[in-house]
Amino acid sequence: MSTFPVAKIRADFPILKEKIANQPLVYLDNAATCQKPQAVIDSMSHLYSHDYANVHRGVHTLSVRATERYNGAREKVKNFINAASSKEIIFVKGTTEAINLIAQTFGRVNIKAGDEILISAMEHHSNIVPWQLLCKANGALLKVAPINLQGELIVAEFERLISAKTKLIAVAHMSNALGTINPVTEIIALAKAHRIAVLLDGAQAAPHMPVDVQALDCDFYAFSGHKLYAPSGIGVLYGKQARLEAMPPYQGGGDMISKVTFAATEYSGLPYKFEAGTPNIAAVVGLGAAIDYLTALGMDNIAAYEAQLLRYATQKAQAIDGLKIIGEANNKGAILSFIIAKIHPHDIGTLLDSLGVAIRAGHHCAMPVMDFFAVPATARASFAIYNTQAEIDVLIKGIEQLIEVFDV
Amino acid sequence: MFDAIRDLYQEVIFDHNRNPRNFRVLANPDRTVEGFNPLCGDRLTLFLKLHNNTIIDASFQGSGCAISTASVSLMTEVIKGKTANEAEQLFQQFHAMTTSKEADSDLAAIGKLAVLAGVREYPARVKCATLAWHTLDAALKNKRQSISTE
Numbered sequence: 001m002s003t004f005p006v007a008k009i010r011a012d013f014p015i016l017k018e019k020i021a022n023q024p025l026v027y028l029d030n031a032a033t034c035q036k037p038q039a040v041i042d043s044m045s046h047l048y049s050h051d052y053a054n055v056h057r058g059v060h061t062l063s064v065r066a067t068e069r070y071n072g073a074r075e076k077v078k079n080f081i082n083a084a085s086s087k088e089i090i091f092v093k094g095t096t097e098a099i100n101l102i103a104q105t106f107g108r109v110n111i112k113a114g115d116e117i118l119i120s121a122m123e124h125h126s127n128i129v130p131w132q133l134l135c136k137a138n139g140a141l142l143k144v145a146p147i148n149l150q151g152e153l154i155v156a157e158f159e160r161l162i163s164a165k166t167k168l169i170a171v172a173h174m175s176n177a178l179g180t181i182n183p184v185t186e187i188i189a190l191a192k193a194h195r196i197a198v199l200l201d202g203a204q205a206a207p208h209m210p211v212d213v214q215a216l217d218c219d220f221y222a223f224s225g226h227k228l229y230a231p232s233g234i235g236v237l238y239g240k241q242a243r244l245e246a247m248p249p250y251q252g253g254g255d256m257i258s259k260v261t262f263a264a265t266e267y268s269g270l271p272y273k274f275e276a277g278t279p280n281i282a283a284v285v286g287l288g289a290a291i292d293y294l295t296a297l298g299m300d301n302i303a304a305y306e307a308q309l310l311r312y313a314t315q316k317a318q319a320i321d322g323l324k325i326i327g328e329a330n331n332k333g334a335i336l337s338f339i340i341a342k343i344h345p346h347d348i349g350t351l352l353d354s355l356g357v358a359i360r361a362g363h364h365c366a367m368p369v370m371d372f373f374a375v376p377a378t379a380r381a382s383f384a385i386y387n388t389q390a391e392i393d394v395l396i397k398g399i400e401q402l403i404e405v406f407d408v
Numbered sequence: 409m410f411d412a413i414r415d416l417y418q419e420v421i422f423d424h425n426r427n428p429r430n431f432r433v434l435a436n437p438d439r440t441v442e443g444f445n446p447l448c449g450d451r452l453t454l455f456l457k458l459h460n461n462t463i464i465d466a467s468f469q470g471s472g473c474a475i476s477t478a479s480v481s482l483m484t485e486v487i488k489g490k491t492a493n494e495a496e497q498l499f500q501q502f503h504a505m506t507t508s509k510e511a512d513s514d515l516a517a518i519g520k521l522a523v524l525a526g527v528r529e530y531p532a533r534v535k536c537a538t539l540a541w542h543t544l545d546a547a548l549k550n551k552r553q554s555i556s557t558e
Contacts, residue, residue, distance in 0.1 A: 376449025
């Protein structure tokens with residue numbers, strides 16, 4: 001592990017040279033969004049400077065170049081998650097749009113009044129509200145599998161909630177509020193036994209661990225570019241080809257058609273059927289560059305390094321009097337959510353910011369999780385490839401100092 | 409410690425956070441309004457007792473950050489004995505102080521509330537300081553049972 005090249009990685013991220021409040025930036029808000037390496041910034045700048053035109057359109061040189069770079073990125077995404085075909089890679093705005101796409105296409109066709117959708121109690125709002133909207137429109141029911149006090153899914157309860165009416169299971173691969181990595185292999189096996197489609201929200205998992213959608217055998221997998229060191233405004237929906245082919249289009253427009261007359265329209269094949277309109281070309285290219293960067297480091301190495309950071313931070317945090325960690329799953333990604341007795345997370349966030357330390361304070365778009373733990377909010381430090389033990393020391397010292405200054 | 413941010417977190421703020429004033433339920437209040445900041449989960453209930461359009465007692469319950477707790481604690485102190493119009497004027501002054509960079513001249517008029525002036529340098533925290541006052545505004549106008557900053 002000592003060979004993980006964190007010093008070199010840090011040099012690749014220009015923003016890490018920023019000073020915040022005259023202190024070196026300690027960026028620990030990676031579960032919200034990750035910073036971008038120079039290679040990603042350069043890839044987009046190079047596209048705009050040398051290769052930019054619309055894709056899938058003209059016969060002119062620039063359009064051909066832009067299209068090659070755009071399609072090349074799709075191939076990189078396919079390899080990154082080991083999809084069977086690049087036709088199974090749909091570019092969307094982000095995880096949120098991917099989930100809404102499933103709700104509005106797969107959901108509207110396959111989920112009828114009285115049918116059930118099963119999620120977990122630790123979902124992000126983006127894996128709750130699209131299903132509530134669908135249920136309101138079609139009379140289906142949203143079932144929620146409970147979690148325990150460690151923040152782990154109670155699999156036996158989850159299994160009990162599966163019924164003949166369950167048409168879709170949608171769960172986070174990794175929780176953004178708690179860090180919990182869900183037992184997705186077990187969940188998918190249960191779903192297969194009942195012939196239920198499975199959607200994994202991979203927004204937190206995909207940037208931090210190897211993902212193999214064929215080994216997982218999930219029907220759908222969604223993740224965002226901006227949490228994966230790529231630009232915001234781009235994300236990926238993976239879907240098994242047979243599933244995607246059976247689904248109606250999401251939005252209508254250019255690129256998603258093969259023939260349009262006023263009498264009838266024929267749709268394009270995959271993946272274009274789900275990509276109406278000019279896409280976010282530069283962001284797709286940036287995503288491809290981010291995937292190259294991560295692949296060179298190795299997702300296994302990244303997961304191991306971040307696990308080491310989490311272990312270190314957890315040990316240090318546990319030693320602080322009055323600090324309580326929210327989310328203590330056995331299988332956990334590098335997210336440390338915590339509360340401190342009588343000190344509101346927003347005060348923690350503002351005071352740490354004055355030391356140059358960026359953390360998240362709030363409900364993390366997971367209000368039901370906050371309700372379950374009976375807290376209005378938590379403070380959350382989340383780690384990434386460029387973080388170090390020295391930065392965790394700055395965080396911990398800051399927490400100790402603010403407890404002292406609050407004197408509660 | 410935290411020298412860079414003492415303009416916001418002054419000792420008075422910590423004091424009111426530790427020992428909030430008028431932190432109780434008011435018996436037979438004339439106005440009860442709940443204020444909520446969905447961004448951070450701050451939630452407070454403001455109770456007012458009025459007589460001839462004058463606030464004769466004020467108290468609150470709820471939980472929030474140090475800024476919002478200190479702000480509502482200080483507010484309940486200063487509005488007692490004020491008429492509704494005077495309280496509304498204070499709200500306008502407080503709002504100007506926390507959102508405008510050019511309100512320094514009014515700091516004298518606003519008395520001990522001036523301790524919260526530092527919040528104007530922290531846009532993410534302005535709503536923590538103003539939640540109490542928006543709740544008061546709703547209570548005095550007697551329009552709603554609950555208000556939200558969003």
